Amino acid sequence: MHAIQSAARISDCDTMTDKLIYQIRTGQITGSSLNTLGARCRTELHELRQELDELLRELREIAGNNSDGNQVSRTIAA
Numbered sequence: 001m002h003a004i005q006s007a008a009r010i011s012d013c014d015t016m017t018d019k020l021i022y023q024i025r026t027g028q029i030t031g032s033s034l035n036t037l038g039a040r041c042r043t044e045l046h047e048l049r050q051e052l053d054e055l056l057r058e059l060r061e062i063a064g065n066n067s068d069g070n071q072v073s074r075t076i077a078a
Contacts, residue, residue, distance in 0.1 A: 009044050009047075009048075010037075010040065010044060011044060011048070020037065
């Protein structure tokens with residue numbers, strides 16, 4: 001289903017996220033590092049959106065197979 005990722009996502013680790021936020025706020029990250037970080041964040045966001053879309057498709061399929069699928073589908077769509 002999902003490919004195994006070689007590196008952990010920034011968003012997977014609260015400690016990493018907090019550390020990066022601190023470094024950005026205190027100006028400890030250079031411009032080029034900030035650009036690299038921005039690119040990585042965009043990539044991760046794209047991956048997370050794709051995973052969410054896949055999960056929503058699966059959930060809608062399950063809801064469609066449910067005997068009360070119409071009610072569940074309307075709830076999911078909202």
